[in-house]
Amino acid sequence: MNRPTVFEVGSAQTLSQLLKPAVRYVLAWYAQGNHLGSMQVARVVANRFDALFAVVMAVLESLSLMRRGGSMAESFYALKRSRVGGWAWLASIMDVVGAQALADTLEHEYNQRISQRDSLFVRAYPYMDLAVKSVYSAYLLAYMFGRTNSTTPINHLFGIVISRWAEQDYKAFADEKSAPLFLPATSSGAKASRIARASHTLSAILQKSTSLASTYVIPAAIFGFRFMEWWYASEYHKLAQSQEPIPPPPESMMPSPDGIPLPSDPSLCPLCASEVKNPALLPSGYVYCYTCIYKHVEKHNECPVSKLRVVGGGASVRKLYSMG
Numbered sequence: 001m002n003r004p005t006v007f008e009v010g011s012a013q014t015l016s017q018l019l020k021p022a023v024r025y026v027l028a029w030y031a032q033g034n035h036l037g038s039m040q041v042a043r044v045v046a047n048r049f050d051a052l053f054a055v056v057m058a059v060l061e062s063l064s065l066m067r068r069g070g071s072m073a074e075s076f077y078a079l080k081r082s083r084v085g086g087w088a089w090l091a092s093i094m095d096v097v098g099a100q101a102l103a104d105t106l107e108h109e110y111n112q113r114i115s116q117r118d119s120l121f122v123r124a125y126p127y128m129d130l131a132v133k134s135v136y137s138a139y140l141l142a143y144m145f146g147r148t149n150s151t152t153p154i155n156h157l158f159g160i161v162i163s164r165w166a167e168q169d170y171k172a173f174a175d176e177k178s179a180p181l182f183l184p185a186t187s188s189g190a191k192a193s194r195i196a197r198a199s200h201t202l203s204a205i206l207q208k209s210t211s212l213a214s215t216y217v218i219p220a221a222i223f224g225f226r227f228m229e230w231w232y233a234s235e236y237h238k239l240a241q242s243q244e245p246i247p248p249p250p251e252s253m254m255p256s257p258d259g260i261p262l263p264s265d266p267s268l269c270p271l272c273a274s275e276v277k278n279p280a281l282l283p284s285g286y287v288y289c290y291t292c293i294y295k296h297v298e299k300h301n302e303c304p305v306s307k308l309r310v311v312g313g314g315a316s317v318r319k320l321y322s323m324g
C-alpha cells in the first residue's frame with residue numbers, strides 16, 4: 001500500500017512550515033551580534049526576508065521536485081508526488097512555497113494595519129484566515145477518512161496525489177548518492193567533451209546539494225530553531241547573558257483617516273488647536289492638553305487622532321512629565 005498515512009503527510013507539511021521561522025530566528029540572532037555583515041543581515045531580515053526566503057525556497061523546491069519528485073520535506077519522509085511536470089510543477093511550487101508566502105504577506109499586512117478598525121481588509125482578514133485554515137484541515141480530515149486522495153486544495157485542483165517511495169525510488173536515490181562527481185576524461189573508450197563533463201559535474205552538484213538539504217540541512221535547522229527557542233526562554237540564558245540587546249523603538253501609531261487632523265505644529269493640541277497646556281498622553285502616543293483630552297476620553301473612550309480605543313476612560317490619561 002503506497003498511500004501515506006495522514007500523519008506522514010501532516011508531518012511533511014509541518015516540517016516545511018517550521019523551516020521559515022528557523023531561518024529567520026538564526027538570521028535575527030546573527031544580526032543582533034557584532035558579527036561580520038550584521039547590519040546588512042539586520043536590514044534584510046527587516047525589509048526583504050519574506051520575499052527572499054520565498055525565492056530561495058522556490059529554487060530549492062524546484063530542484064527537489066525535479067530530482068526527487070517531491071518537496072524537500074516530502075522527500076525527508078520518503079514521499080513523492082504523482083505529477084511534477086509542466087502545470088503540476090507550478091502547482092506544486094504554489095502548494096509548498098507560494099501558499100505559505102501569500103499567507104505570511106497577508107498576516108504581515110494585517111498586523112501593520114491592525115489599528116485601522118474601519119478598513120474592510122482588517123475586518124475581513126480574521127474570517128478569511130479562519131476559512132482558509134478550515135479548508136486545509138478539512139482536506140486532511142477527508143484524506144484521513146479516505147474521502148479524497150489529495151491532501152491540499154491546490155493538489156486537488158491539479159490532480160496531484162502524494163504516495164510513498166517505491167522500491168525503485170529507494171534504489172535510484174541510493175545510486176544517485178554514490179554517483180561520481182566528475183566524469184572520467186575518457187568514458188567508454190571515447191573522449192567525453194569538456195562541456196559534457198562540466199554539465200555532468202554541475203548536475204551532480206545540484207543533485208547532491210538537494211539530497212543534502214533534505215537529509216541534513218532541514219532537520220538540523222529545525223533542531224537549531226527549537227533549541228534556540230528553548231534557550232532564549234530558559235533561565236540559563238538569563239544567567240548566561242545579563243545584557244539584553246535593546247529592541248528597536250515601537251512604531252508610532254498613524255493617524256486614522258476618520259480621526260481629527262493633526263495640527264501642522266506638534267506643539268499645538270489637536271483638539272483645541274492652541275499651545276498645549278498641561279500636556280497629557282494617551283496610549284496611542286498623541287499629546288493633548290490635559291483638560292481637552294480628559295473630557296474627550298470620558299465621553300468617547302478613544303484617541304481622537306488615531307481612533308485607538310482607550311480602556312478605563314479619563315483614568316488612562318497620563319500627565320507628561322516636564323520641567324515647567
Ligand SMILES: [Zn+2]
Pocket residue numbers: 269270271272273274276277288289292
Ligand atoms: Zn487643548
